[in-house]
Amino acid sequence: MxxxxxxxxxxxxxxxxxxxxxxxxxxxxxxxxxxxxxxxxxxxxxxxxxxxxxxxxxxxxxxxxxxxxxxxxxxxxxxxxxxxxEEKEENAPVEKLLNSVKPYTELDLEKVSLTSIAGLVALFGLFLNNSVIIIGAMLLSPIIGPIYSFSVNIALGKPGDALRSVGVLLALLGAVFLLSAIATFVINPFIPLPITEEITGRIVTNPIYIIMAVLLGFAAVLAYTLETPEVIAGVAIAAALLPPVVVSGIVLVLQPVSLLSSAVLVVDEIVGLIAGALLAVLVLKIGPRESRDQIAAGKYVFRSAMILAVLIGLLVAVTLFVGPGGPLV
Missing domain, CATH: 3.30.70.120 (Alpha-Beta Plaits)
Structure with a gap:
């Protein structure tokens, strides 16, 4: 009510x-x-x-x-x-959606701090080969916010805010990558760090990861829009994306030959999650109120969908090239 x-x-x-x-x-x-x-x-x-x-x-x-x-x-x-x-389908008001995604169009210290801490906790979990610690780290990460913000802003015809959301996402992931590489570089001379199964499992890429990311992006944004607590919806996305970024920082120092495969996996996850998120807002019929704005928003959604489709096609090809059995393996 x-x-x-x-x-x-x-x-x-x-x-x-x-x-x-x-x-x-x-x-x-x-x-x-x-x-x-x-x-x-x-x-x-x-x-x-x-x-x-x-x-x-x-x-x-x-x-x-x-x-x-x-x-x-x-x-x-x-x-x-x-x-x-009771039998009507509830749709979140446009104003409420815009208000909920606005914080994720700007980078601030709180987001960087939470994501960085989550990255370090995941780093320790990876080296300890402890999946419980890795998943626990995801509770701290606000990575779902920028992805959700991108999809909503595109659907509402606000490409500028959508691009800023992507910028925030890349900045957060970049901070995790650098921090993981620096931490590995500093710790390894004093405590030899092993390449555990949790790490190797995120070095080998596979096209299935893209499909998984699309499904996770769709499910997480669907849950988030339906007012499921962010911490629940966000764990799935963070668990899929944050550990591979941390692994990229690790292999940059300990096993540079695996950096390309690890980086491809990270890009697979980013593109897949964004594609799934965009698909979710389309299924939820999120869009502007005014007819004129709906036409403009439809163009942005179509262009974004085409770009994502091309990227997914390229990534599938690259993934097969650098994955198991590929020419670079």
């Missing part, structure tokens, strides 16, 4: 009343604006907000829509409304 508070100037009052015809709401006059308060089931909020937007001229500061979640509401009318909405 959501509470919708609408501030509207006198000139738009009648238009909003007509829009809300048949719905129960409370009105009040506050200062120079009229205040409408209404409640709606979660499943109806997106459509209702869109109708209200159409009735208001939001270029005026007096017109404003606020959506919040009350702790509880006692009303037989709302109980009936919720019962009618």
């Amino acid at each position: 959501k509470k919708i508070l609408v501030h509207v100037r006198d000139e738009d009052y009648d238009a909003l009343v007509n829009t809300l015809e048949g719905l129960y709401y409370v009105t009040d006059h506050v200062g120079d604006v009229n205040e409408f308060i209404l409640f709606a089931p979660d499943e109806d909020v997106n459509d209702l907000v869109e109708k209200i937007r159409d009735a208001l001229d939001l270029r005026y500061n007096e017109n404003m829509i606020e959506v919040s979640r009350p702790e509880f509401v006692v009303s037989t009318y709302l109980q009936r409304a919720e019962k009618k909405a």
